């Protein structure tokens with residue numbers, strides 16, 4: 001979907017100023033701080049950042065999947081219905097039907113003693129009140145939809161009889177069984193090798209094209225984002241630091257963190273054994289309270305006193321109205337560099 005198309009499509013998911021913290025034995029952990037995000041119908045948004053940046057917590061907070069200890073504030077509206085603070089019974093109705101999830105390791109989510117057909121069928125029997133026979137027929141359709149060959153035969157397979165990529169396809173089939181409007185895919189391809197990964201990303205793209213599903217894909221891998229996303233949200237230490245259409249972000253990242261992530265990612269045509277990837281020195285901080293400062297300052301080559309004294313707002317960067325960055329010293333574009 002183009003950015004222009006996304007901006008005219010209806011907003012399905014509207015997240016505003018979402019913050020999440022966890023009380024722990026060693027003090028409070030502030031995991032997410034003021035995240036705002038829209039997902040349009042049929043749009044694929046990628047959320048990227050290193051481990052511990054708050055991506056999964058943001059994703060899980062949408063349908064109230066966080067542990068009871070989590071303190072959540074802000075607003076998450078799914079087709080206009082507020083989910084933050086909603087009753088568990090209301091959230092249960094939303095899960096599966098309106099929003100569904102796929103996670104990294106399908107083996108831990110699938111039941112090893114039931115055939116995949118029974119597992120998909122149970123979802124349909126419970127949520128769609130289908131008969132067992134009708135659910136089996138639908139399960140075969142769903143397995144076909146996610147690209148499993150000989151679906152009529154594989155429907156009777158147990159999870160251990162399938163490859164990792166096929167198991168992930170089964171998980172996707174279960175997730176979309178009830179036709180959710182939004183799919184949250186949290187590191188859906190991380191455990192898979194690259195060719196299998198490409199196949200799974202193609203399945204997600206097909207779902208968007210055929211069913212109009214909106215997808216939030218969470219990953220630390222910019223290659224996955226480049227492959228599938230229409231727009232990207234870069235998170236660092238619980239905050240959104242940059243948000244842009246995919247081509248703009250790769251063409252000219254503004255935040256120094258995004259630039260660091262890009263230079264740490266493999267580029268087409270650059271052979272890994274001959275070119276060392278850059279690393280961003282330092283670690284993502286675990287914060288107890290969110291400071292009024294740039295949380296990336298300690299790792300940033302351009303940081304100065306201003307960065308340590310006040311948090312930069314997420315505002316329109318020079319690239320265009322859809323490109324926002326929270327940085328006091330954004331990277332210059334090549335044109336700007338050339339004009340100096």
Ligand SMILES: Nc1ncnc2c1ncn2[C@@H]1O[C@H](COP(=O)(O)OP(=O)(O)OP(=O)(O)O)[C@@H](O)[C@H]1O
Pocket residue numbers: 022024029030031049050051052053054055056057058067220286
């Ligand atoms: N249940 C919890 N209790 C306490 N802290 C938590 C809990 N869940 C997450 N956190 C903390 O919240 C922060 C954000 O975690 P989150 O899992 O969202 O990061 P992430 O960007 O998804 O990283 P990863 O890719 O490793 O999952 C981390 O510091 C993490 O330790």
